[in-house]
Amino acid sequence: MKPVRKAIFPVGGLGTRFLPATKALPKEMLPIVDKPLIEYAVDEARAAGIEEFIFVTGRGKSAIEDHFDNHYELEQTLAERGKQDELEQVNQAKLDAGQVAYVRQMSPLGLGHAVWCARNLVNDEPFAVLLADDLIQADTPTLAEMVDVYETHGGNVVSLMEVPDHHTSRYGIVEPGESNGRLVEIRGLIEKPAPADAPSNLAIVGRYVLQPSIMNHLSEAKTGAGNEIQLTDSMMAMVGEVPFNGLRLEGIRYDCGTKSGFLAAGIAFALMREDLAPEVRERIGRLLEAE
Numbered sequence: 001m002k003p004v005r006k007a008i009f010p011v012g013g014l015g016t017r018f019l020p021a022t023k024a025l026p027k028e029m030l031p032i033v034d035k036p037l038i039e040y041a042v043d044e045a046r047a048a049g050i051e052e053f054i055f056v057t058g059r060g061k062s063a064i065e066d067h068f069d070n071h072y073e074l075e076q077t078l079a080e081r082g083k084q085d086e087l088e089q090v091n092q093a094k095l096d097a098g099q100v101a102y103v104r105q106m107s108p109l110g111l112g113h114a115v116w117c118a119r120n121l122v123n124d125e126p127f128a129v130l131l132a133d134d135l136i137q138a139d140t141p142t143l144a145e146m147v148d149v150y151e152t153h154g155g156n157v158v159s160l161m162e163v164p165d166h167h168t169s170r171y172g173i174v175e176p177g178e179s180n181g182r183l184v185e186i187r188g189l190i191e192k193p194a195p196a197d198a199p200s201n202l203a204i205v206g207r208y209v210l211q212p213s214i215m216n217h218l219s220e221a222k223t224g225a226g227n228e229i230q231l232t233d234s235m236m237a238m239v240g241e242v243p244f245n246g247l248r249l250e251g252i253r254y255d256c257g258t259k260s261g262f263l264a265a266g267i268a269f270a271l272m273r274e275d276l277a278p279e280v281r282e283r284i285g286r287l288l289e290a291e
C-alpha cells in the first residue's frame with residue numbers, strides 16, 4: 001500500500017458567499033484570529049505526514065503563494081527589531097522549496113474539476129484533499145486520523161458529521177453501510193440531496209483520502225449539482241471499486257465559507273488562546289449585556 005504523501009488544496013473558488021470581502025482577497029486568506037484559513041489546513045496536512053503540497057489556484061489568488069514563500073524584507077526588519085516571536089511565526093508558515101506546487105484551474109468549474117487539475121502532480125499515488133474553509137477544532141488532527149484508517153483499510157476515506165435533516169441539501173451525503181465505532185462503510189454518495197432524497201444525515205466534511213484512479217472518473221465527469229463538476233459524483237463511481245470508508249468527525253467543524261461560521265470560528269479560536277481569552281470573554285459579555 002502506497003503512503004499518503006501528497007495533499008491537494010483546492011483554492012480556485014470564487015467565494016461568492018463572502019463578497020465583497022473576497023473580491024480581491026482569496027477566501028482562504030481570511031484570518032481566524034491571526035492565521036489565514038489556508039495555514040490551518042496546511043498545518044493539519046503537515047501533522048498527517050504530508051510531504052507535497054499542491055494548491056489548485058485561480059485568478060486573484062497569488063496572496064496564497066506569497067504567504068508560504070520567503071519575504072526577505074519583512075524577515076530582515078523583524079530580525080533587526082528583535083521581534084523573534086513574530087519572525088518565528090512568519091518562518092513557521094513557509095513551505096520548503098520543492099515541497100510545494102501551484103496549478104491553475106483557469107475556470108472555477110467545481111471542486112471535482114479543481115482536483116482533476118492536479119492529476120499530473122498526483123500521478124499514481126493516493127492523496128489527501130483539504131478544503132480550507134472547513135476549519136476543524138479537534139484534539140487529534142482529523143486528516144491524521146483518516147490516514148490511519150487508510151493505512152488499515154486502504155481505498156478512499158472521507159470525514160463525516162451528522163447534520164440536521166433539513167440541511168442535507170447543503171452537503172455531499174453518504175449512504176452508510178456497516179458501522180464500527182466511528183468507522184462507517186460507505187455504500188453510496190449523493191451531492192446536495194433534498195431531505196426527502198437523502199439516504200442519511202451523514203455529511204462529508206472537507207477532508208478526503210482518495211485513490212489516484214478517481215482522476216479517470218473525473219476525466220469523464222459531467223456537471224452535476226449546481227452545474228459544477230462534483231467530486232462526490234466521481235467518488236460515487238468508485239463505490240465497489242475500492243474499499244470506501246467514512247470516519248465520524250471527533251471535534252467541531254466550522255463552515256468558514258459562510259459569514260456566521262467564520263465569525264463563530266474566530267470567537268472559538270480566540271477563546272482557546274491564553275493571551276486573548278480573558279479580554280475576548282469580557283468584551284463578548286459586555287456586548288451581550290448591552291443587547
Ligand code: UTP
Pocket residue numbers: 010011012013014015016017018027028056105107108109110111113114131132133257
Ligand atoms: P465552495 O463550495 O465553498 O465554493 O468550495 P467557493 O466558490 O469557494 O465559494 P462560494 O460557494 O462561491 O461562496 C469549496 C472549496 O473548493 C474550492 C474553493 O476554493 C473552496 O476552497 N473550489 C471550488 C475550487 O478550487 N474550484 C472550484 O471550481 C470550486
